[in-house]
Amino acid sequence: MNYTFQFGVVWRDFPYLLDGALLTFQIGLLAFWGGALIGLVLAAFKTFGPRPVRWLVDAYVVFLTNTPALIQIYFLYYGLAEFRIRWSGEFCLLLGLTLNAGAYLTMIMRAGFLSVRRTEMEAGEVMGMSRLQQVRYVVAPHIAKTIYPALANFFIVILVMGTSVGAIIGVNELTGQAITRASFNYRWLEYFTVVAGMYVVLTFIASIGLALFGRWAFRVKARVF
Amino acid sequence: MPHLEVSDVRARYGSLEVLSGVSFTVDRGEVVALVGPSGSGKSTVLRLLVGLLPPSGGTVRVAGEPVDYRRAAMVRAVRDRMAIVFQQYNLFQNMDVLKNVTLAPVRIKGRDRREVEDLARRLLDRVGLGDKLHAYPDELSGGQQQRVAIARALAMQPEILLLDEVTSALDPELVNEVLEVIRDLAREGMTMILVSHEMAFVREIADRVVMMDKGSVVEEGPPAEILDNPRTARARDFFGKILRH
Ligand SMILES: Nc1ncnc2c1ncn2[C@@H]1O[C@H](COP(=O)(O)OP(=O)(O)OP(=O)(O)O)[C@@H](O)[C@H]1O
Ligand SMILES: [Mg+2]
Numbered sequence: 001m002n003y004t005f006q007f008g009v010v011w012r013d014f015p016y017l018l019d020g021a022l023l024t025f026q027i028g029l030l031a032f033w034g035g036a037l038i039g040l041v042l043a044a045f046k047t048f049g050p051r052p053v054r055w056l057v058d059a060y061v062v063f064l065t066n067t068p069a070l071i072q073i074y075f076l077y078y079g080l081a082e083f084r085i086r087w088s089g090e091f092c093l094l095l096g097l098t099l100n101a102g103a104y105l106t107m108i109m110r111a112g113f114l115s116v117r118r119t120e121m122e123a124g125e126v127m128g129m130s131r132l133q134q135v136r137y138v139v140a141p142h143i144a145k146t147i148y149p150a151l152a153n154f155f156i157v158i159l160v161m162g163t164s165v166g167a168i169i170g171v172n173e174l175t176g177q178a179i180t181r182a183s184f185n186y187r188w189l190e191y192f193t194v195v196a197g198m199y200v201v202l203t204f205i206a207s208i209g210l211a212l213f214g215r216w217a218f219r220v221k222a223r224v225f
Numbered sequence: 226m227p228h229l230e231v232s233d234v235r236a237r238y239g240s241l242e243v244l245s246g247v248s249f250t251v252d253r254g255e256v257v258a259l260v261g262p263s264g265s266g267k268s269t270v271l272r273l274l275v276g277l278l279p280p281s282g283g284t285v286r287v288a289g290e291p292v293d294y295r296r297a298a299m300v301r302a303v304r305d306r307m308a309i310v311f312q313q314y315n316l317f318q319n320m321d322v323l324k325n326v327t328l329a330p331v332r333i334k335g336r337d338r339r340e341v342e343d344l345a346r347r348l349l350d351r352v353g354l355g356d357k358l359h360a361y362p363d364e365l366s367g368g369q370q371q372r373v374a375i376a377r378a379l380a381m382q383p384e385i386l387l388l389d390e391v392t393s394a395l396d397p398e399l400v401n402e403v404l405e406v407i408r409d410l411a412r413e414g415m416t417m418i419l420v421s422h423e424m425a426f427v428r429e430i431a432d433r434v435v436m437m438d439k440g441s442v443v444e445e446g447p448p449a450e451i452l453d454n455p456r457t458a459r460a461r462d463f464f465g466k467i468l469r470h
Contacts, residue, residue: 123315126275127329127381128304137328141319219361
């Protein structure tokens with residue numbers, strides 16, 4: 001193999017890639033929080049709701065976790081276009097990832113709900129806590145602590161795997177940006193080498209941030225790697 | 226007037242009647258031991274008293290006042306006067322020892338944090354855990370957790386303390402430490418109901434023993450009488466078995 005790496009073009013394009021990384025991070029974060037909200041509500045429905053509601057939650061979770069995120073986003077982008085619903089690639093990516101994350105996060109949150117120890121709530125109750133105070137002081141911190149590692153892992157999954165799907169519908173997140181820039185000069189290998197490095201850095205920053213936050217907030221001994 | 230009067234109290238779990246007319250009284254400063262075979266309803270009595278299980282019949286009176294467990298305000302008032310220590314400690318796993326003890330007095334009862342923390346330190350010292358203020362429950366042995374639970378109950382400054390087999394999970398050395406704490410409390414005149422299988426301790430500390438079986442009181446009296454000369458066949462059988470160990 002006598003390929004000569006020429007990183008010069010990539011460095012010149014670095015600001016574009018940084019833009020892409022920023023977009024990746026933003027979409028990842030928004031989809032995660034949106035998904036967390038969906039997950040929280042649906043897990044509550046699944047745990048406390050009447051049977052038909054629980055069944056609907058199950059259907060949502062099964063449907064979205066058993067089909068590829070790519071197909072879901074294709075559906076939003078190309079499928080809905082058939083019905084004259086045209087959303088931007090960014091919006092479809094964000095919406096698709098959010099709905100998809102919502103399904104996974106429903107399962108994670110549900111595990112948290114199930115791990116609540118009734119006995120601790122009773123201890124709070126006999127010390128005069130109202131139901132709301134029990135949730136605030138006993139249940140919520142416990143759920144947060146229990147599911148935090150799974151949440152942190154899932155955030156990384158969305159950040160890296162989820163957002164890069166956007167490249168295929170023309171969103172210039174990090175992967176998309178690399179493809180766009182490389183198509184001008186065919187330096188694919190260089191671009192993807194640098195972009196891989198940027199993903200690692202992005203993941204690294206997110207992991208450290210999450211681990212430190214977890215340790216500080218919930219006494220979670222999370223591994224950084 | 227008795228400090229606590231339980232008359233003909235009934236309770237059920239679903240269709241299963243677990244208390245079928247329980248009556249006994251506890252005078253101010255008295256230590257009453259609740260004994261009986263497993264499943265006889267001892268824990269249920271304590272849970273009912275603190276409002277975790279509504280009675281399906283009968284009356285509970287605290288200092289002569291009947292308690293209506295259907296009224297939230299009344300349940301709150303009862304919980305202000307009584308504290309319970311559970312068989313399985315039930316500490317808040319997400320808080321350290323000091324926080325476990327101070328949370329309710331500070332956040333729920335609105336007492337001064339500084340004062341409550343001082344009290345908590347004294348109580349924890351007293352149960353031998355003065356050096357574990359910032360340990361979390363999962364870093365403590367069962368015995369240590371149980372002593373935290375006792376300190377937590379005492380920090381509520383109850384008039385009546387309910388103890389549900391607080392020594393059943395402890396190593397023999399730790400049992401003594403915990404019993405010493407209870408002895409002290411009895412000396413100080415704390416009204417207590419003590420569920421226990423430790424007959425030697427019951428004999429030593431209880432002013433009166435109430436024996437339950439199948440959801441009702443079989444026999445009651447001073448420990449010497451009831452442990453050594455039970456009148457009923459059921460009690461003879463029970464104490465015969467348990468005292469031979
Ligand atoms: N949550 C519950 N749901 C249904 N039945 C229960 C529940 N808790 C207790 N029981 C039943 O109520 C009866 C009395 O139980 P309780 O716990 O009061 O007994 P106990 O005297 O404290 O026994 P032990 O010495 O084993 O602690 C038992 O038959 C038990 O199976
Ligand atoms: Mg019991």
